[in-house]
Amino acid sequence: MIGIVLVSHSRALADAAVGLAAEMVAADKRPVIAVAAGLDATTFGTDAMAVSEAITTADSPDGVLVLLDLGSAVLSAEMALEFVDPSVAEHVRLTSAPLVEGLVAAVVTASTGASLDAVAVEAQRGLAGKQDHLGDVEVVAATPAGEADRTVDVVVGNEHGLHARPAARLVGLVNGYDATVVLTDLDTGRGPVDAGSLSMVATLNAQQGHRLRVGASGTQAVEVLAAIEALAAENFGDEPVRKAPAAGGSGLDVAIGPAVVTGAQVDLGDYVAGDNEIARLEDAVRAAGDELRGMRDGEHREIFDAHLALLEDRTLRGEVRSAIEGGASAPGAWKQAYDRLAETFEQLDDAYQRERAQDVRAVRDRVLRALTGSSTTPAADAARSVDAAGSTVPDLAASILVVPELDAATAATLEVARIAGVAVRAAGTTGHGVIVARSRGIPLITGIGDVDVPAGTVVAFDARTGTFDLTPDADAVRATIAARKDERRLAVEEADRPATTRDGRTIDVLVNVGAVQDAIDVRGANGSGLVRTEVLFGDRRTPPTVDEQVEAYRAIADALGNKPITIRTWDIGGDKPLPFLPQAKEANPFLGERGLRVFRRRPELLRDQLDAIRRTAAETPVHVMFPMVTTADEVAWALTELGPRDALEVGIMVEVPAAALRVASLARELDFVSIGTNDLTQYTTAADRTNTAVAALADGLDPAVLQLIDHVVRTAGVRVAVCGDLASDPQSAVLLAALGVTELSAVGPQVPLVKARLRQADLSQIDTAAVLAAKDADQVRGLL
Known part of the structure; x- marks a missing residue:
């Protein structure tokens, strides 16, 4: 196996490049990689003597490939060849290959036992995949001559497609067989390319869901195809991306236990x-x-x-x-x-x-x-404190962790067997720690404030009612926990039953989707009433292509059994930035360019999305929905951009009071409207839910908000749905159905619970007039 030397002006840069390349192949198959970089750990520069020592370290009878960054690195490497033994220097190759991409390609190719010439060629091609993807240079794919003797078709299941690591595994596997293997992407028509070349595989740019045709010739054609099929079935060595399981967390919204109180400062x-x-x-x-x-x-x-x-x-x-x-x-x-x-x-x-x-x-x-040297983290505090707490409260096996704020690392490392729940003093539901904790099934309440919680005191909380109790009735809390567990178990068991109320009305209960996994995990949904495209592609630094969007929408539809999905066009601004569409700073972004308003000056991004939605609608039932609409002119503009509807149903979000009040004129050419209760509440009450000073005012059951919903139902003249937080609350969902809403879209875990509550309800017995005339949200809850 050849050796590799990396010459760079920066030690940190060289070490990072080697670390990246080393991840591509197993440790027992890596070539020797020697580094000559920097004059020391922090000083930039190159030293010919250090390069000569690195060449000696990496020396191999098969040869040494030297990669360099710039300028004097070349001069230092050339001078180094004068310092080493001539018998070594004669099989050293200096290459102009790109430092990072070339190193990755060289390491992968060398790991297969390839010759110095072959490794040097692959290093030189290191930029091919990137150049091809960006269109900087026309890349000519060198492919083996002749027809393949045998072929198989495989599917790329990796979330990010055939990226560097899985591609490296494929190349390493192929080069271990006496066979010539080529790849063709059946979805894009790219190929065939040499499957034994990392750079050529990169030019395929094969994405998740793409079908690859693998052709092989040679004495081990059968064997290599079988091995590739097995590798593809294992996502080319990548772990499948799945939501973290509850990992022992109860998944409930109520908990009791002795308090473990942590401070904020180290x-x-x-x-x-x-x-x-x-x-x-x-x-x-x-x-x-x-x-x-x-x-x-x-x-x-x-x-x-x-x-x-x-x-x-x-x-x-x-x-x-x-x-x-x-x-x-x-x-x-x-x-x-x-x-x-x-x-x-x-x-x-x-x-x-x-x-x-x-x-x-x-x-x-x-x-x-x-x-x-401190190991005192909130997670460690909790782990150490549970045993002590249990000695005084033997029947409570786990603690309530009380923290000023919850960071993601703490949430990810909590021992769920020891944590009954987490109470967070800070308000807010979008913190990363909150997201991680809920995904692990850990009961959690936020916004308890500066209440004095003595360490070791038994406390309880019920996030459903928003209560944090310093003197709980333990028997009552246990009864609530048992009831909630039974409620959830029964609801999941019966999730596929229709949500038909006792007085004979059937309500469609759908799921809000921000990732394909949301659609995979949900039970009992009648489709998706909200596909949050800005979340689905929220990690992108560049806009997704039409093809990439179609793939994602198809995957969601497939996961939901091709039931109808409602795709909301890009909804950005305010609290929802999109990295690939930066916006100018606004004095008040919640009252600025949000949703549809943004795209009247950037219509090309909306047009691509509408193209993807139309293509998806040709295969599966799709509705399209435009967000943050205020005027009839905006609706007319959106419909013009959409063009022929074909099989599409078209609707808008009702999120501002102006849209709710004039919904009859807005909906004249629409098939449905969907009420976003989060924003409608925020704009009606002039209260930011994440601002602890006014968060209590932003209550979706405020009678003013309910009166607007009632007005929309009575005057819209089209189907009315709700996709905000109110639809995820079983009690509120019943009220919405009583007001005349026929479609509710909830977060996945709540879908079975919402359907179960609706099946228990007799909507004719709900006094909606009294609810609409109530003085405040608390009185509404009392009436319900």
């Missing part, structure tokens, strides 16, 4: 600064990075990737280094920089972005704990 009081503060900081950052990388292999990888980005932010690291050089301690400098960034986030208008301050503080504290 204690820096005992830290003693030395003369090596920068080195200490680097060690702590490295340790924190290793911890985060160990957490990012599950469903919430993108959250921990964001934490890593914050950890490795060059601007912040520069600020910290300057502060240390000015005499500050490592913890003091780190804390000051990250506190300042957290404060910046907290001043932003966007509610979602404000909650990102939690992520900044989580990264801050992870490094501070590494610097101080």
